[in-house]
Amino acid sequence: MSSGATDTDVAAYALRLGDDALVLAQxxxxxxxxxxxIEEDVALLNIGLDLxxxxxxxxxxxxxxxxSGRTEDDLAYRRDEREFVNVQLVELANGDFGRTxxxxxxVSAFQVPMYAALTGSADETLAAVAGRAVKExxxxxxxxASWVVRLGDGTEESRARVSAGLAEVWPYAAELFERDDLLxxxxxxxxxxxxxxxxxxxxxxxxxxLTDAGLERPTTTWAPTGGRRGLHTEHLGYLLxxxxxxxxxxxxxxx
Amino acid sequence: xxxxxxRDTVLRVLEQVTDPEIPVLTIADLGILRDVRVDPGGTVxxxxxxxxxxxxxxxxxxxxxxxxxxxxxxxxxxxxxVHHPAWTTDWMSADGRRKLLEYGIAPPGPRPSxxxxxxxxxxxxxxxxxxxxxxxxxxxxxxxATEELARFAxxxxxxxWRCTDCHEPFDHFKEF
Numbered sequence: 124m125s126s127g128a129t130d131t132d133v134a135a136y137a138l139r140l141g142d143d144a145l146v147l148a149q150x151x152x153x154x155x156x157x158x159x160x161i162e163e164d165v166a167l168l169n170i171g172l173d174l175x176x177x178x179x180x181x182x183x184x185x186x187x188x189x190x191s192g193r194t195e196d197d198l199a200y201r202r203d204e205r206e207f208v209n210v211q212l213v214e215l216a217n218g219d220f221g222r223t224x225x226x227x228x229x230v231s232a233f234q235v236p237m238y239a240a241l242t243g244s245a246d247e248t249l250a251a252v253a254g255r256a257v258k259e260x261x262x263x264x265x266x267x268a269s270w271v272v273r274l275g276d277g278t279e280e281s282r283a284r285v286s287a288g289l290a291e292v293w294p295y296a297a298e299l300f301e302r303d304d305l306l307x308x309x310x311x312x313x314x315x316x317x318x319x320x321x322x323x324x325x326x327x328x329x330x331x332x333l334t335d336a337g338l339e340r341p342t343t344t345w346a347p348t349g350g351r352r353g354l355h356t357e358h359l360g361y362l363l364x365x366x367x368x369x370x371x372x373x374x375x376x377x378x
Numbered sequence: 379x380x381x382x383x384x385r386d387t388v389l390r391v392l393e394q395v396t397d398p399e400i401p402v403l404t405i406a407d408l409g410i411l412r413d414v415r416v417d418p419g420g421t422v423x424x425x426x427x428x429x430x431x432x433x434x435x436x437x438x439x440x441x442x443x444x445x446x447x448x449x450x451x452x453x454x455x456x457x458x459x460v461h462h463p464a465w466t467t468d469w470m471s472a473d474g475r476r477k478l479l480e481y482g483i484a485p486p487g488p489r490p491s492x493x494x495x496x497x498x499x500x501x502x503x504x505x506x507x508x509x510x511x512x513x514x515x516x517x518x519x520x521x522x523a524t525e526e527l528a529r530f531a532x533x534x535x536x537x538x539w540r541c542t543d544c545h546e547p548f549d550h551f552k553e554f
Contacts, residue, residue, distance in 0.1 A: 162527065162528035162530075165530050165531065166528065170530070172432035172434075172534060173431050173534065174431075174432070175431075175432050176431025177432075179431075179432075180431065180461065248461065254462065255431055255464040255465070256431060266529060
């Protein structure tokens with residue numbers, strides 16, 4: 124017990140990362156055929172596809188470690204809302220393009236340093252997923268950052284929209300850095316990165332982008348919480364209904 | 379092939395398996411074919427390292443590897459997805475890069491940052507040419523006067539560019 128983190132702990136931690144990626148992938152998928160340009164449709168779906176791939180490997184690892192024998196599909200399609208442990212930030216409705224990009228900036232600015240640090244995880248599978256995901260996340264961050272700058276430094280309309288979108292999603296970012304007993308055990312065991320240095324890097328990245336965009340950093344101190352304990356906003360249930368509908372209506376079907 | 383399959387024969391078969399998205403490249407050219415072992419029981423083990431997390435070609439490549447070996451008479455094949463170390467475009471062969479260029483896709487250059495875990499402060503400016511990565515030369519006319527149109531293009535691994543000399547658009551295999 125020198126490490127202090129059990130397989131169950133590692134599984135529970137991997138489930139958080141996997142659910143973050145899965146839920147955001149589903150949200151981005153909603154942009155199919157609705158993007159402002161076809162290039163942007165392709166970009167949002169490519170980002171979603173990267174996240175979906177990350178989720179698949181992470182959820183498969185959860186099933187191996189927690190002893191339940193569940194597959195990635197069992198975990199994605201046959202859990203109810205209260206069993207999902209993603210941060211609320213990723214489940215929020217897309218809103219307009221400005222809000223989607225503001226949310227992507229906040230998530231990717233976290234995932235880049237998080238995955239970079241996770242490449243040193245004591246869990247080999249997590250480290251391996253991170254090795255690929257960090258490179259993908261850099262592209263996602265570039266994309267979101269460039270759009271936030273373009274919209275913030277664009278027209279009155281684009282600036283008003285991205286600014287409003289940023290204000291709406293901002294409070295939910297605090298959950299990315301939340302600590303609890305599980306995370307502490309995983310940090311001590313070298314499984315998970317410490318959230319404190321990640322927050323410093325996140326601040327530096329987000330501040331640099333907002334400065335370039337000419338946008339104010341929101342000052343709200345309201346910090347909704349609960350996602351890691353299965354408490355969600357009203358948005359997640361609808362997302363899961365769509366995500367799980369085919370699998371639940373046709374149990375065991377394959378194609 | 380009733381006898382234990384010969385590793386060199388198996389390798390020659392596998393080196394012909396192509397990528398379903400970019401059929402001019404073999405899985406060996408791409409650098410995703412990592413290892414081949416034949417165990418004493420005659421089962422062939424093939425190690426493949428996925429490219430992007432969500433690359434939809436992976437399942438197809440797995441199936442193609444199995445089918446190619448079955449055609450060569452190998453009965454028992456196990457394809458293992460090896461995730462560590464992560465695949466990088468630096469593993470693409472010189473031959474693969476040349477074939478890409480002839481196919482009309484600008485091959486990847488060397489990756490921008492060499493270190494395994496770069497310090498992540500700030501963000502790289504997204505506009506092409508401003509982040510220190512040289513712009514890819516146009517695969518059609520060779521001009522280096524090119525500009526990025528979209529960082530995410532027809533597949534995860536490519537971006538869309540335009541040549542400002544010959545005005546043709548082209549795909550670029552991104553450094554990864």
